[in-house]
Amino acid sequence: MADLTEINYAQRERLAFIDFCLQFIGQLSRADLVNHFKTGLASCSRDLTLYKELAPNNMTLKHETKQYYRTAEFKPVYEHNAEAILASLCRGFGDGLSHTVRPSEKCIDSTRLIHPSSETIATLMRAINNRLAVSCDYISLTSGETSRIIVPHAIANNGQRWHVRAYDQKSKEFRDFVCTRLQNATELKKPISNTQSGNYDKEWHNILTIELVVHPSVSHPRAIEMDFGMDGGVLRLEVREALLGYLMRQWNVDCSHNATLTLGDCHLWLKNISELGKLACLTIAPGYKEG
Amino acid sequence: MADLTEINYAQRERLAFIDFCLQFIGQLSRADLVNHFKTGLASCSRDLTLYKELAPNNMTLKHETKQYYRTAEFKPVYEHNAEAILASLCRGFGDGLSHTVRPSEKCIDSTRLIHPSSETIATLMRAINNRLAVSCDYISLTSGETSRIIVPHAIANNGQRWHVRAYDQKSKEFRDFVCTRLQNATELKKPISNTQSGNYDKEWHNILTIELVVHPSVSHPRAIEMDFGMDGGVLRLEVREALLGYLMRQWNVDCSHNATLTLGDCHLWLKNISELGKLACLTIAPGYKEG
DNA sequence: CCACAAAGCAATCATTTTGATAGCATCATT
DNA sequence: AATGATGCTATCAAAATGATTGCTTTGTGG
Structure with a gap:
């Protein structure tokens, strides 16, 4: 056999x-x-x-x-993993490197409208792997174009955009930068100082355990439980603090203390928000109020 | 050579x-x-x-x-396509079939919280490819659990969930069903009637050309233009009518007639909404009002 | 400063995999 | 019943791969 x-x-x-x-x-x-x-x-x-x-x-x-x-x-x-299968159906077979592609017209992934350049991604990934700083021009929504030196340690997608998590030498703290807003990214050859390495990024390494439950306003909660494969109506997740706000916004999770958000189409509530303490990252989360 | x-x-x-x-x-x-x-x-x-x-x-x-x-x-x-590269970095190499995986911890994709079972996907895809009807139990948010016979012709992700687009024999029209809310999906062997085939799904085959522009409330529009790779401040897209509402919601596009939505974090406006006519699909879109 | 270890390289040969071909089998179509 | 399209098997030649050997380069540790 x-x-x-x-x-x-x-x-x-x-x-x-x-x-x-x-x-x-x-x-x-x-x-x-x-x-x-x-x-x-x-x-x-x-x-x-x-x-x-x-x-x-x-x-x-x-x-x-x-x-x-x-x-x-x-x-x-x-054993075919469901997500991998769907990706294969949408984008065709092959590993995306050699182009043996034949996408199915019957299987359509969500539209990604934001495509970072593969040059930028390559530079960032090499810098990350080799612990190098990157000089670039960055256009921010709040302050417009500035020249920066950043020390990247990871890239992450927040549901819409690809971000790079990096130490910013200008503000002297770890921040997220949107990959498509970086221009002229270039690796700097000199090694980085220790305190700028990803290990010191507190919000990145702080893993929070969150509890999501079906929002009390939903009339057939079983539907939502099935969507999220919930066990006893609760979905427990481990999430990096740095990414929590994005996750809440991506899934439109009610982050009010008493599930009082009534905006349409809110299927989840962050049940244990009171135990999490004050989190800067949640300022972008639906319904969040400090207190 | x-x-x-x-x-x-x-x-x-x-x-x-x-x-x-x-x-x-x-x-x-x-x-x-x-x-x-x-x-x-x-x-x-x-x-x-x-x-x-x-x-x-x-x-x-x-x-x-x-x-x-x-x-x-x-x-x-x-020539490596950027999206394919990011997928390779996040999920590891290989085509997802044979598991030659080695995901990078430095490249993190957005969290998909909803995972349809690969059994369900398999049944749906086979039914689609072979033009078969599917019997199943469906739990809807509005009417709870019902038994249905549907004739699927495509599956699509709306940014959060995988949907199957199908003719519904109960309501006698084409609708979207959330894949995770399907249970006991089984192919029915008898061939489908012609009017139930995907060809007759008007909203699916109606391709709309939409114009997205930077929302007037954004103070550094160049940042948004770069995100979306806009050409002269406009992003033209071809979208199936059936998927338009989801797209608007996924990207939080202001669908009001005069870009009057002031909800935070709205970076885009659907500029040519007035030319598109009345669209049922837009009822779920941010800021949409008939008229 | 020299011996050693680790890794890379090139050449060789045995083994395995693949490609091409030919002859036969099956079954739908006419 | 003849035809054609496709699939199966067997065979042989060609190509790719694995294993081994001896050699080179270079960093490291004594």
Whole structure:
């Protein structure tokens, strides 16, 4: 019997592709495999034969259409993670590096309107990995364009924008910068001072445990519980303090102390807000009032 | 000289990996390659040699650290799409099928709190591809649990949830259903009637051209223009009518006729709303009033 | 300052994987 | 019943890969 772990990289990819097509498309022809991997017919037959060995009851050939069909007894050979699958369907297969893409028109991801340049991302990621400072021009919403030197240690998406979390030499504190508002980012070769390293970013390293519950104003709470896979009506999450405000805004979580926000479409309430103390990050959160 | 298109699938993957590491991490060791692809040392040397042939000036070996470093003259061999790169950094490499994952802790995507089951997605996608109806139990926010037969034709993410767009035999119209609120989804084998096919979903096939502009209340509009890569202060988009409302809500676009919404953090205004006519989908959009 | 260890490199050969071809089987279509 | 399209298997040649060896470079520790 064939052992999954002993199969080489390329063939494993092809087997995974077969498995995927059966489960998420329902059928598969030899031509699909040949097209996708630019492989020969022979190796294609070999792959199908091997797949049949691994999972004899997963597919049957229908000669009417000359395609393999998923059977009702199908058991996936590979555990496909749901988010990864959806990404594959939306953006096509392949790892996004070599372009073996074939996006599905039937699976449409949310629209990202903000696309940082890959140059900027590359510079930031290299600086992060090599602990270097970056000089750049930054246009802020409040103060307009300024020249800055920042020491980045992570990048994060807040649901809309990609931010870089960095020590700002101008304000002498850790801040978020929107990646698309950076221009002329350049790595500075001299090593950074210790206090500017990510380890000293308190709000980043402070992990808060928050409790989200269905908002009392919702009339069929079960629907929301199912959305969030809630266990006993509560969703516990670990969140970096630096990112909490964004998360609350992204999910439109009522952050008032008594769930009094009545703005439409508010499905969640931050139940344990009173235990969290005063948090600057929450100033952008829906319904938040200090106290 | 080696020709990129003539290189086989497996080696192309490895070359892309080298290219990626140099550009987004800054360095790469032979061990990284071996680890990632579980390949032998020999083939690893071959890949590096070939990469040097393809791009002689992209990397240099530093013996101090025994790693290859990106040079200042680096020119990517593969065009990496920014979104794909960010996904690779956040979730690790590989196509999400075979798990060759190694996510970066320095690159954090926004938190998706709602994860549809891969079983449900699989059933829906198969039904879509094979034009089948699906029976299921659905829990709606307004009417609670009901049994339904729907004919799905696409799934889409609205920024928060995955929806399935489908003909609903109960209400006899096309609607959106939240994937996580579906239970016991089962394909029905009999073929669907023609009028229930996706082709007849008017709101889905009606493509609107919308014009988004920086909200007049923003004090440094250049920052927003850069975020959205605006051309002359306007961002023109083609959007399905069925998805327009979600898009407006996701990006918090002021949909009032005169940009009068003053709610904090509203960076965009839907400039041509007056030309779009009456749209039911906009009832959920910020600031929208009929008229 | 020299020996050593660690990593990279190049060459070689055995093994594995792949591609191409040919002949046969199956089944829908006509 | 003939035809054509596709799938299967077997075979052989070609290509890719893995393992081994001996060599080079360079940093490190004595």
